[in-house]
Amino acid sequence: MSFHDTSNTGLGLGLGLGLVSFHDQSENCMKSTNDPLREIHKIKKVENPSKCNSTCPSLTLGPPDDDDDDDDEVNNQPPSSKTESYEYFRPHVSSPSAVSSFSNYSSIKRERDQVLWEKEFEVEVEKVPTRVGDVDEDGNPRKKLRLTKEQAAVLEENFREHSTLNPKQKQELAMKLNLRARQVEVWFQNRRARTKLKQTESDCELLKKCCDTLTEENKKLQKELQELKSIQATPMPLYMQIPAATLCICPSCERICGGNNNSDGGNNNNGSSHTTSLLIGSKTHHHSFYKSNKYPFPHSSSAAC
DNA sequence: GTCCAAGATCCTTTTACGTCA
DNA sequence: TGTGACGTAAAAGGATCTTGG
Numbered sequence: 001m002s003f004h005d006t007s008n009t010g011l012g013l014g015l016g017l018g019l020v021s022f023h024d025q026s027e028n029c030m031k032s033t034n035d036p037l038r039e040i041h042k043i044k045k046v047e048n049p050s051k052c053n054s055t056c057p058s059l060t061l062g063p064p065d066d067d068d069d070d071d072d073e074v075n076n077q078p079p080s081s082k083t084e085s086y087e088y089f090r091p092h093v094s095s096p097s098a099v100s101s102f103s104n105y106s107s108i109k110r111e112r113d114q115v116l117w118e119k120e121f122e123v124e125v126e127k128v129p130t131r132v133g134d135v136d137e138d139g140n141p142r143k144k145l146r147l148t149k150e151q152a153a154v155l156e157e158n159f160r161e162h163s164t165l166n167p168k169q170k171q172e173l174a175m176k177l178n179l180r181a182r183q184v185e186v187w188f189q190n191r192r193a194r195t196k197l198k199q200t201e202s203d204c205e206l207l208k209k210c211c212d213t214l215t216e217e218n219k220k221l222q223k224e225l226q227e228l229k230s231i232q233a234t235p236m237p238l239y240m241q242i243p244a245a246t247l248c249i250c251p252s253c254e255r256i257c258g259g260n261n262n263s264d265g266g267n268n269n270n271g272s273s274h275t276t277s278l279l280i281g282s283k284t285h286h287h288s289f290y291k292s293n294k295y296p297f298p299h300s301s302s303a304a305c
Numbered sequence: 306g307t308c309c310a311a312g313a314t315c316c317t318t319t320t321a322c323g324t325c326a
Numbered sequence: 327t328g329t330g331a332c333g334t335a336a337a338a339g340g341a342t343c344t345t346g347g
Contacts (some may be wrong), residue, residue, distance in 0.1 A: 145335070145336095146335080147335080182336090185314085186335065189336095190336085192315090193317075310345100310346095311347105312345085312346105313345105315341080315342080316341085316342105317338100317339090317340090318338085318339085318340105319337085320337080320338095321337105324331100325331090326329105326330095
């Protein structure tokens with residue numbers, strides 16, 4: 001239902017009903033059993049690092065990354081050595097100072113994953129940040145990065161195609177942008193949240209407009225009702241209650257009388273038709289009174305002046 | 306077939322950093 | 327130069343679903 005439809009009903013029925021459809025469809029989809037994400041999930045299960053072979057380490061677990069995401073120059077450099085490749089894929093390890101700076105950094109689960117990863121790959125993990133971009137002048141780790149315009153543009157482009165990613169797409173995108181899969185995932189999450197927020201805001205605006213329109217219309221109807229009530233309550237001369245088109249002036253008495261009305265089937269006191277009762281020159285005449293369902297005046301069907 | 310734990314992703318909320326007026 | 331508002335990356339926490347034992 002469009003806004004127009006809603007605003008023109010005068011009753012406002014359906015307000016909000018149609019608006020429901022404005023909400024993010026993908027979101028609704030996600031909740032359904034036949035959710036495409038479930039398909040995605042299946043794929044993910046296949047690619048689950050903890051379940052698959054050793055060439056597939058976890059990409060999504062690990063502490064916040066300070067190694068490869070906050071320096072754009074470095075960030076856009078693909079891993080060049082085996083060590084860097086491991087570094088690129090491994091769960092994250094930062095300096096102790098970095099650890100202390102993140103309140104939730106010591107997630108048990110992620111630490112465990114980190115340990116498992118180290119064991120599995122027998123990699124000597126570095127305990128200090130490896131790049132200048134990881135720390136500020138005071139040696140404090142930086143917590144977040146700013147994505148480059150190019151990265152944001154590519155992510156945006158992908159988001160337009162599909163608001164969710166399967167693991168393969170995520171991985172490819174991460175590789176392409178030289179980001180971690182986790183970063184891509186987070187970006188998509190935030191992007192979905194932004195989309196939903198905007199949608200909610202626009203829905204809210206729409207509802208406001210609908211509400212204003214209906215309020216205005218309600219006022220008009222109330223006013224009209226009030227007028228009709230006052231008309232009905234005020235007694236007025238008979239001729240004022242009779243539509244002008246049905247009125248005529250009696251040629252003999254020169255008084256206004258109602259027009260002819262045959263709704264009574266032509267029955268009157270003398271049995272003659274009202275159509276001839278107002279003929280000029282007629283000595284005796286009958287005034288025809290307007291009778292209708294709308295104005296049921298309690299007069300007899302004919303009367304002498 | 307049912308139950309349960311593990312794992313993955315989602316969403317919402319919160320936190321904290323970067324940018325800009 | 328300092329500051330507050332705003333945008334946004336990142337994480338926490340809870341919910342839901344699938345899978346394997």
